[in-house]
Amino acid sequence: MLTDITLGQYFPGTSFLHRMDPRMKISLLFVWIVGIFVFDMPKAYGVFTAATVLLAIISRVPLLTLAKSIKPLWMILVFTLLIHMCGTPGEALFHISVFEFTKEGFMQGFVICLRLALLIFLSSLLTFTTSPLELTDAMESLLSPLKCIGVPAHELAMMMSIALRFVPTLIEETDKIMKAQQSRGVNFESGNVIKRLSSLVPILVPLFISAFRRADELAMAMEARCYRGGEGRTRMKELKVRALDYGACACTVVLMAALVVMKVEGI
Amino acid sequence: MKNLELREMILCALFVALVAAGAFIRIPVGSDVFTLQFMFTLLAGLLLGRRLGATAVFVYVLLGLIGVPVFASGGGPGYVLQPTFGYLLGFIVQAWFCGWYSRRLKEISMKSLLLVNVGGMAIVYLFGLSWFYVISNYVIDAPVSLWWVVLYCGILQVVPDFLLCTAAAGIAVKCKTAGVWVENKEIRNIYNVKEA
Numbered sequence: 001m002l003t004d005i006t007l008g009q010y011f012p013g014t015s016f017l018h019r020m021d022p023r024m025k026i027s028l029l030f031v032w033i034v035g036i037f038v039f040d041m042p043k044a045y046g047v048f049t050a051a052t053v054l055l056a057i058i059s060r061v062p063l064l065t066l067a068k069s070i071k072p073l074w075m076i077l078v079f080t081l082l083i084h085m086c087g088t089p090g091e092a093l094f095h096i097s098v099f100e101f102t103k104e105g106f107m108q109g110f111v112i113c114l115r116l117a118l119l120i121f122l123s124s125l126l127t128f129t130t131s132p133l134e135l136t137d138a139m140e141s142l143l144s145p146l147k148c149i150g151v152p153a154h155e156l157a158m159m160m161s162i163a164l165r166f167v168p169t170l171i172e173e174t175d176k177i178m179k180a181q182q183s184r185g186v187n188f189e190s191g192n193v194i195k196r197l198s199s200l201v202p203i204l205v206p207l208f209i210s211a212f213r214r215a216d217e218l219a220m221a222m223e224a225r226c227y228r229g230g231e232g233r234t235r236m237k238e239l240k241v242r243a244l245d246y247g248a249c250a251c252t253v254v255l256m257a258a259l260v261v262m263k264v265e266g267i
Numbered sequence: 268m269k270n271l272e273l274r275e276m277i278l279c280a281l282f283v284a285l286v287a288a289g290a291f292i293r294i295p296v297g298s299d300v301f302t303l304q305f306m307f308t309l310l311a312g313l314l315l316g317r318r319l320g321a322t323a324v325f326v327y328v329l330l331g332l333i334g335v336p337v338f339a340s341g342g343g344p345g346y347v348l349q350p351t352f353g354y355l356l357g358f359i360v361q362a363w364f365c366g367w368y369s370r371r372l373k374e375i376s377m378k379s380l381l382l383v384n385v386g387g388m389a390i391v392y393l394f395g396l397s398w399f400y401v402i403s404n405y406v407i408d409a410p411v412s413l414w415w416v417v418l419y420c421g422i423l424q425v426v427p428d429f430l431l432c433t434a435a436a437g438i439a440v441k442c443k444t445a446g447v448w449v450e451n452k453e454i455r456n457i458y459n460v461k462e463a
Binding site for chain 2 (some may be wrong): 136155
């Protein structure tokens with residue numbers, strides 16, 4: 001029941017998007033997100049939609065998998081669309097009792113939903129093409145200029161890497177504890193809410209104890225190997241910005257410049 | 268956060284992992300589904316204290332924001348614009364509050380910790396509801412009234428969340444007796460932990 005959780009949606013591959021530097025991917029994603037919110041002309045949405053579809057095809061992530069990433073927000077999107085359809089005055093499309101659904105409302109709602117959907121697709125393209133460890137490395141590197149004002153970039157990244165490494169271990173351990181308690185007669189599968197929640201106690205207390213113990217063991221193991229923070233530490237895989245990253249960056253700059261011109265000229 | 272000791276740092280990291288795992292553990296109860304995320308952030312504050320607890324939850328939120336899908340519905344920088352992101356911000360403050368207040372209690376009991384948790388829950392709601400209201404009205408342009416937000420995202424959630432608070436209080440009391448409890452400015456040597 002608990003062992004089939006995979007953290008991360010990383011989809012291994014060798015596409016253009018997979019080979020890009022994760023730092024560049026995160027920075028460009030930010031630029032795009034800001035772009036989607038700043039340029040609210042219909043044509044700009046056309047451009048962004050086309051670009052997102054193009055990126056999705058380039059990444060070779062199966063489109064069905066990508067489409068699933070919108071599932072959690074499905075309700076919010078439908079709700080937004082409906083609210084706009086009946087809340088905006090204009091030419092009526094159809095009626096349901098007292099609610100009037102208008103064409104203008106539909107267009108407005110559709111644009112806002114499209115904006116949100118693009119945001120989600122772009123962010124999930126990042127997670128589909130970048131492994132979690134690459135992401136934490138990228139974050140460390142992006143935050144390191146802030147070290148001089150006291151942002152502990154290395155510590156943050158180290159905590160994240162350790163957390164990612166331990167999620168499967170802790171889940172496995174939870175499973176083991178549950179089986180151990182079940183063999184001693186604890187019943188997790190039936191009873192009312194209160195009973196079920198109180199059956200969490202014999203799972204979680206041992207889990208926390210073992211988490212504390214693990215933390216201690218790991219700290220000792222790291223100290224024994226002379227770990228002393230990020231100062232002067234080298235890494236096995238250096239992140240490198242390569243020609244293809246500059247290419248992607250240039251494309252984004254050209255796209256954004258074109259959109260700025262379109263916005264100013266009012267095309 | 269700068270002066271975290273190595274073992275404090277690792278303890279935080281393990282709690283980040285626990286919170287992340289908690290967002291995926293779903294307990295079906297009737298027609299409702301509980302995720303344990305909220306309970307784990309409560310416990311992070313209670314067991315680790317204000318400094319480590321808030322750090323752990325903060326790192327969890329940051330991990331989700333840079334794109335690792337650890338939140339209940341994915342992750343990524345775009346999550347900031349989702350109406351439910353305010354709850355995650357609330358979790359950070361709540362972990363700090365629970366850690367701070369529980370260390371000031373004269374006597375740690377189920378009742379007193381439950382009160383602390385309910386205070387934490389109020390903080391989470393405050394952040395969650397105001398974020399929901401602002402994002403719905405100004406970002407996705409779906410005008411919802413304040414009352415609607417309070418009813419659907421607040422009042423209807425109170426009962427399950429209160430149950431999680433109770434469970435967290437119960438677990439925290441047990442953990443305290445088992446020695447899994449970080450006092451202020453001191454990290455317990457693990458060999459003193461009694462077997463539960």
